[in-house]
Amino acid sequence: MDPSCSRVKKKMKRIIFMRHAKASQVKFHQNDHERNLSKTGINEAKTMAKFIKSKGVIPDILLISDAKRTQETWTHLNVVIKNKRSKFDRELYLASSKTILKKIKELDNILDSALILAHNPGITDVFYEYFKVNLVYMPTCGVGCIQFHTDKFENILDCKTELAYFSYPSRINNV
Numbered sequence: 001m002d003p004s005c006s007r008v009k010k011k012m013k014r015i016i017f018m019r020h021a022k023a024s025q026v027k028f029h030q031n032d033h034e035r036n037l038s039k040t041g042i043n044e045a046k047t048m049a050k051f052i053k054s055k056g057v058i059p060d061i062l063l064i065s066d067a068k069r070t071q072e073t074w075t076h077l078n079v080v081i082k083n084k085r086s087k088f089d090r091e092l093y094l095a096s097s098k099t100i101l102k103k104i105k106e107l108d109n110i111l112d113s114a115l116i117l118a119h120n121p122g123i124t125d126v127f128y129e130y131f132k133v134n135l136v137y138m139p140t141c142g143v144g145c146i147q148f149h150t151d152k153f154e155n156i157l158d159c160k161t162e163l164a165y166f167s168y169p170s171r172i173n174n175v
Contacts, residue, residue, distance in 0.1 A: 011151035014057055014113040014164065015104055019123045021045040021076070021141040021169075023069040033093060037072045044141035044169040045076035051172055052115075052143060053080050055165055059115040061085040063103055065092035070117050073141065077117070092118045097125035107153040131161055142168035 021041035026032060037045065052058075058081050064074045066088040074086065091099055100122050107114055116123075120138055127133040131146055138144075144166040150159040 012112070013148040013150055013153055013156065014059075014145055015148070015156075016052065016057070016059055016113070016115040016143060016145045017100075017123050017126060017138075018048070018073075018077075018115060018117045018143045019120055019138045019140055020065070020067070020070040020117065021048075021073045023140075033067050036068050041069070041073070041140065042076060045073045046080070047169045047172055048141045048143050048167075049077040049080035051167060052077070055145065057113055057145070057164075059083060059113045060111040061087065061107070061113075062115045062117060063092060064088050064117040065095070065119060066090045067093050067119070070119070074117055083115075092116070094119050095122045097122050097129050100126045101130060101157075104156060105154045109152050111153075130157060131163075133163055133166070135166075139168040139170070142166070 021044040022038050023035040023041055024038045026035055062074065062083050062085065064070050064086060071088065078086065092103065095118055100116055100118060103116065124135055124138040127135045127144060145164040147162045147164045148156045148159050150156060
């Protein structure tokens with residue numbers, strides 16, 4: 001096992017995975033990339049922004065799909081978490097779990113945490129395929145945080161991992 005994965009080092013990396021909020025239906029002559037949030041989606045994004053903030057780990061950087069619905073989710077999220085480092089990335093639009101993992105491994109190790117805001121099936125698949133979280137389907141605006149016992153993002157597949165939290169809007173609103 002890589003020494004950077006040792007439990008002796010108290011350093012951890014955290015990744016918050018988030019699916020965009022509920023989008024409106026595709027309109028005639030509108031492509032999927034341009035779909036915006038529905039009213040429900042706006043409320044979902046606001047709810048989950050407060051939830052993420054309540055967990056006490058504000059991500060050092062946000063990587064966001066450049067689709068309109070993910071950008072709008074980010075807008076409502078960022079009103080609450082006020083992150084100054086955000087990057088809109090075309091490769092995260094409908095990205096596979098492999099692409100999402102690649103983006104994480106490319107993160108600068110000076111950072112401790114990141115939020116990936118993207119789409120299904122990639123978000124669901126990354127939980128199940130790489131981190132063995134038994135997740136069938138990530139709901140809209142669902143959020144899950146995985147902690148990695150390492151100080152290097154490139155080692156996240158070789159280290160002990162823990163699901164720190166997982167929730168979604170209807171779970172929070174029905175409590």
